[in-house]
Amino acid sequence: MKKYNxxxxxxxxxxxxxxxxxxxxxxxxxxxxxxxxLVGASVGFASIVLKQLLHSIFDFISENTFFNxxxxxxxxxxxxxxxTVILTSYLxxxxxxIKGLSGLLYLVHKRSGLVPRIQxxxxxxxxSLTVGFGGSAGVEAPIVxxxxxxxxxxxxxxxLSKKERVLLLAAGVAAGIGSAFNAPIAGVLFTLEVxxxxxxxxxxxxxxxxxxxxALISKIFLSENVIxxxxxxxxxxxxxxxxxxxxxTFTGLFSVYHNRVFHKTEYLISNWQLSKFKKAVLGGLxxxxxILFFPSLFGEGYAAIRWISSGNEYKLLNNSFIGNYFHTDWxxxxxxxxxxxxxxxxxxxxxxxxxxxxxxxxxxFVGGFLGFLVARMLNLLFGLDLPESNFVxxxxxxxxxxxxxxxxxxxxxxxEITGGYGLILPLMLVSSLSFGISKYxxxxxxxxxxxxxxxxxxxxxxxxxxxxxxxxxxxxxxxFHVLYENQTLKQVISILKSSKYSIFPVNDLQGNFVGVVTxxxxxxxxxENQLYDTLLVSQFLLKPExxxxxxxxxxxxxxxxxxxxxxxxxxxxDSAFKGFVYKxxxxxxxxxxxxxxxxx
Numbered sequence: 183m184k185k186y187n188x189x190x191x192x193x194x195x196x197x198x199x200x201x202x203x204x205x206x207x208x209x210x211x212x213x214x215x216x217x218x219x220l221v222g223a224s225v226g227f228a229s230i231v232l233k234q235l236l237h238s239i240f241d242f243i244s245e246n247t248f249f250n251x252x253x254x255x256x257x258x259x260x261x262x263x264x265x266t267v268i269l270t271s272y273l274x275x276x277x278x279x280i281k282g283l284s285g286l287l288y289l290v291h292k293r294s295g296l297v298p299r300i301q302x303x304x305x306x307x308x309x310s311l312t313v314g315f316g317g318s319a320g321v322e323a324p325i326v327x328x329x330x331x332x333x334x335x336x337x338x339x340x341x342l343s344k345k346e347r348v349l350l351l352a353a354g355v356a357a358g359i360g361s362a363f364n365a366p367i368a369g370v371l372f373t374l375e376v377x378x379x380x381x382x383x384x385x386x387x388x389x390x391x392x393x394x395x396x397a398l399i400s401k402i403f404l405s406e407n408v409i410x411x412x413x414x415x416x417x418x419x420x421x422x423x424x425x426x427x428x429x430x431t432f433t434g435l436f437s438v439y440h441n442r443v444f445h446k447t448e449y450l451i452s453n454w455q456l457s458k459f460k461k462a463v464l465g466g467l468x469x470x471x472x473i474l475f476f477p478s479l480f481g482e483g484y485a486a487i488r489w490i491s492s493g494n495e496y497k498l499l500n501n502s503f504i505g506n507y508f509h510t511d512w513x514x515x516x517x518x519x520x521x522x523x524x525x526x527x528x529x530x531x532x533x534x535x536x537x538x539x540x541x542x543x544x545x546x547f548v549g550g551f552l553g554f555l556v557a558r559m560l561n562l563l564f565g566l567d568l569p570e571s572n573f574v575x576x577x578x579x580x581x582x583x584x585x586x587x588x589x590x591x592x593x594x595x596x597x598e599i600t601g602g603y604g605l606i607l608p609l610m611l612v613s614s615l616s617f618g619i620s621k622y623x624x625x626x627x628x629x630x631x632x633x634x635x636x637x638x639x640x641x642x643x644x645x646x647x648x649x650x651x652x653x654x655x656x657x658x659x660x661x662f663h664v665l666y667e668n669q670t671l672k673q674v675i676s677i678l679k680s681s682k683y684s685i686f687p688v689n690d691l692q693g694n695f696v697g698v699v700t701x702x703x704x705x706x707x708x709x710e711n712q713l714y715d716t717l718l719v720s721q722f723l724l725k726p727e728x729x730x731x732x733x734x735x736x737x738x739x740x741x742x743x744x745x746x747x748x749x750x751x752x753x754x755x756d757s758a759f760k761g762f763v764y765k766x767x768x769x770x771x772x773x774x775x776x777x778x779x780x781x782x
Contacts (some may be wrong), residue, residue: 214350217337223338223395223396225354225357225359225396226398232306235312236482253690258315258480259317259466259741262312262315262466263312263537266462266538281538283376283629284629284725287633290348294344296346301328302331303328303397306412311558316469317470318529319537319538322362324538325353326541329354330351333349334350353372357391361396362396364600365397368595370386375588376627415575417604419605423611425568426576428556430611430615432552433583434580438522440544441624443530443531446648448534449779451521462535466537472528475520479525487578490574492571493570498514518558519555522552524546544583546581549577549578553580557570576608579613580616584709587626588617588627590613654736654753658761667688671704671716675714678701685700686699686700688720695759699725726752730754749766
């Protein structure tokens with residue numbers, strides 16, 4: 183073992199020497215292209231390791247007669263989730279796992295793309311245990327996080343700039359999706375749509391290089407039963423357009439259901455007042471109970487998608503406690519309905535109780551089932567002959583688009599995994615309409631919704647990103663002189679002589695803020711000496727249309743100022759005046775951050 187470690191150290195040393203030499207001899211752009219290729223290839227191999235490890239666990243369980251008992255098979259998720267928690271607690275020393283894409287979005291937009299090195303391997307081990315033993319989640323998000331970690335840490339190792347670090351992180355993400363589905367175009371589009379990056383045209387080349395290299399490695403080493411691939415769709419029939427539009431309506435609405443149910447369930451389970459080990463066991467048991475009745479919720483569920491798309495939907499009943507008693511078309515419809523509505527709950531239980539995985543595979547799962555149900559019910563009710571396999575595939579695109587607000591990714595992902603563009607028209611129709619419906623009811627995607635609740639902004643708009651990093655407390659002017667509404671103009675004049683300010687907060691006798699007074703509002707009587715003792719501050723009081731506090735965002739403050747043509751805004755907390763925020767200070771801070779590329 184020591185001998186192999188010695189060779190590994192020597193190999194790494196030679197690689198580092200070669201990379202430093204290349205960094206000196208190549209142009210900067212050429213080195214970035216080389217880095218994108220190496221990151222993409224590395225992510226491709228990491229994807230192979232994760233997929234093979236996952237399917238090795240799954241195959242061992244499926245082929246071993248010891249696990250044939252439905253009762254024992256259904257309890258396997260407890261083992262997977264508990265093993266993930268134990269691994270995280272002891273091997274990784276409680277270092278927080280990035281679950282799903284929300285954590286990655288936070289690191290990209292709020293931490294300058296600095297992904298901890300541990301994410302390069304922790305995602306592979308934990309997600310394979312969780313999903314391999316039946317956790318109802320996908321491994322695409324862990325692959326994406328792994329790819330991001332590869333790109334980020336490569337940039338740190340060779341001392342690249344923040345902008346280049348984020349670019350290589352994005353290259354790793356593109357390679358992650360490209361290798362997971364053998365879909366390089368979808369990988370590039372996913373990076374742009376879901377990570378919401380402000381990417382220039384020149385940055386496309388590293389993304390394409392990384393996605394293509396990752397997909398190529400995946401295609402060479404992974405078989406089609408390991409990745410999701412379909413070659414059984416029928417040609418598009420334009421006479422079915424109305425039914426595809428109907429499907430788009432359902433996928434848009436169901437995306438909203440999935441988004442809300444997943445977040446509420448995960449929040450509920452995450453806040454159980456239990457130790458993480460008890461939570462893992464209890465969550466695993468809850469998931470196991472659901473799987474005993476609906477075995478298709480076991481693992482990532484790609485096998486079930488293949489069954490319903492190829493006319494083998496009765497396999498959904500295998501290993502179910504209730505599956506042996508009914509074998510009718512309408513029972514299959516009812517059974518699939520329960521699976522459809524329980525999938526977001528099962529995924530939330532998996533992740534909330536301590537497992538690791540993501541929602542990418544679940545979104546394809548529910549999309550496929552929804553497409554199958556729409557086509558099957560229309561066929562049964564009206565004697566139609568709708569191609570169910572096509573509706574399964576287009577439904578997958580509809581949910582992916584609605585849930586992640588990523589219509590282009592959805593269109594090209596399904597086009598690539600089906601080996602062609604025969605369904606491009608229904609894919610475009612369903613993805614775009616589903617996105618529009620989902621966004622109408624849920625302005626934020628599945629992974630950005632949590633930031634919206636916390637008052638954070640995750641956006642591709644750089645202005646929004648810069649403004650979101652400015653906090654009221656940083657620019658709050660606390661130098662002011664308080665006036666009281668019963669003070670006379672004479673008293674105010676004496677204050678004006680020694681003050682450099684032109685605006686003053688006004689309190690009532692109890693110390694509560696009631697408005698402001700400006701020099702402009704008093705200028706007509708400033709030289710009317712005979713009125714000094716008769717006019718009171720209350721007679722010049724201006725009441726702002728809106729009062730702000732520390733919780734409001736700077737973007738909202740600017741919108742308020744623009745709406746009412748104000749150059750200031752009073753900050754009041756619990757009726758107590760705290761200071762003024764000035765538009766000039768906001769814009770000065772904004773310019774400084776923009777010039778220095780500061781985005782928190």
